[in-house]
Amino acid sequence: MSEFEFSRRLRLLKPAEFKRVFDHTELRGSTSQMLVLASANGLDHPRIGFVLAKKQIKHAVQRNRVKRLVRESYRLHQHELPDADFVILARSGVSELDNQQIREMIDALWFRLKRPTHGRPPNGKRKKRR
Numbered sequence: 001m002s003e004f005e006f007s008r009r010l011r012l013l014k015p016a017e018f019k020r021v022f023d024h025t026e027l028r029g030s031t032s033q034m035l036v037l038a039s040a041n042g043l044d045h046p047r048i049g050f051v052l053a054k055k056q057i058k059h060a061v062q063r064n065r066v067k068r069l070v071r072e073s074y075r076l077h078q079h080e081l082p083d084a085d086f087v088i089l090a091r092s093g094v095s096e097l098d099n100q101q102i103r104e105m106i107d108a109l110w111f112r113l114k115r116p117t118h119g120r121p122p123n124g125k126r127k128k129r130r
Contacts, residue, residue: 006075012049021087029109033094036109038084046081048074052090062095073106080114
């Protein structure tokens with residue numbers, strides 16, 4: 001059962017760890033309510049940290065609910081994710097979503113981040129927006 005744990009070694013704890021992800025973002029995935037930034041960590045496991053601003057999610061109950069749902073999804077997907085540090089940033093509107101919508105959204109973001117091309121076409125070029 002310990003292979004699905006969520007111990008301290010799986011969390012970003014120090015401000016310097018968060019700063020490194022913000023300064024050296026290698027992967028990113030986003031929706032209109034959530035942004036996930038990632039940077040390789042040189043460890044043999046992924047780690048996760050949260051930035052849920054009071055300005056974006058007013059009530060502590062809602063911030064804790066979002067963290068709880070994302071943590072549980074991370075715990076279940078951690079063995080499929082690349083060895084990187086992930087920072088989850090909430091955007092306004094995430095607190096209006098129900099639990100199922102948040103779960104589906106974060107699962108889709110994990111899926112995008114663990115693909116080898118990370119959503120880009122194989123030749124490395126992006127589609128032109130019109």
